[in-house]
Amino acid sequence: MSRIGKHPITLPPGVVVTTKEDGVVVIKGPKGTLERKLAPDITFVQDGNLLTVQRPSDEQAHKALHGLTRTLMANMVEGVTNGYTRQLEIQGTGFRAAVQGNVLQLNVGFSHSIEVWPRDGITFSVANDPVSRNPVVTVTGIDKEKVGQMAAEIRKLRKPEPYKGKGIRFKGEFVRRKQGKTGGKGGKGKK
Numbered sequence: 001m002s003r004i005g006k007h008p009i010t011l012p013p014g015v016v017v018t019t020k021e022d023g024v025v026v027i028k029g030p031k032g033t034l035e036r037k038l039a040p041d042i043t044f045v046q047d048g049n050l051l052t053v054q055r056p057s058d059e060q061a062h063k064a065l066h067g068l069t070r071t072l073m074a075n076m077v078e079g080v081t082n083g084y085t086r087q088l089e090i091q092g093t094g095f096r097a098a099v100q101g102n103v104l105q106l107n108v109g110f111s112h113s114i115e116v117w118p119r120d121g122i123t124f125s126v127a128n129d130p131v132s133r134n135p136v137v138t139v140t141g142i143d144k145e146k147v148g149q150m151a152a153e154i155r156k157l158r159k160p161e162p163y164k165g166k167g168i169r170f171k172g173e174f175v176r177r178k179q180g181k182t183g184g185k186g187g188k189g190k191k
Contacts, residue, residue: 005066029080086151092166
């Protein structure tokens with residue numbers, strides 16, 4: 001069996017798992033509802049508050065889908081109970097972020113401000129880091145895939161550059177710095 005796929009998923013109180021036709025799994029919880037179409041061969045069995053994912057055979061394709069399906073379902077259960085967040089830190093002189101309504105407005109060194117509209121189920125919030133005083137954008141939602149994709153799209157607007165480290169980075173991300181010009185005299189000049 002798959003090392004990941006064989007572990008049962010514990011369902012917290014208030015989480016309900018149902019299936020629709022065509023292999024669509026619906027998971028409802030306190031934070032909302034998530035739906036996902038899963039592989040038709042992979043099945044799951046609910047026993048009380050434990051959810052076990054099963055595969056029909058030991059073929060390579062079924063082995064690959066077994067662990068994937070279990071992880072996707074576990075992420076859905078986690079999302080409808082606790083939700084997901086990703087934090088982005090903005091570093092640079094004059095770089096700012098603000099939320100107006102549900103739209104994120106970024107001033108990150110361009111001649112104009114950038115507006116980022118959230119996907120369905122995504123919310124933004126902005127606060128200043130107490131230590132570095134840099135703006136920190138928090139992306140929140142119940143779908144792990146959408147939260148990660150939205151955070152990656154925001155980071156892509158101004159990636160951290162390697163010389164001064166300015167730009168948008170994930171909270172805790174290490175940016176490898178390069179050495180700038182050394183200021184030494186070139187090969188040509190007075191003797």
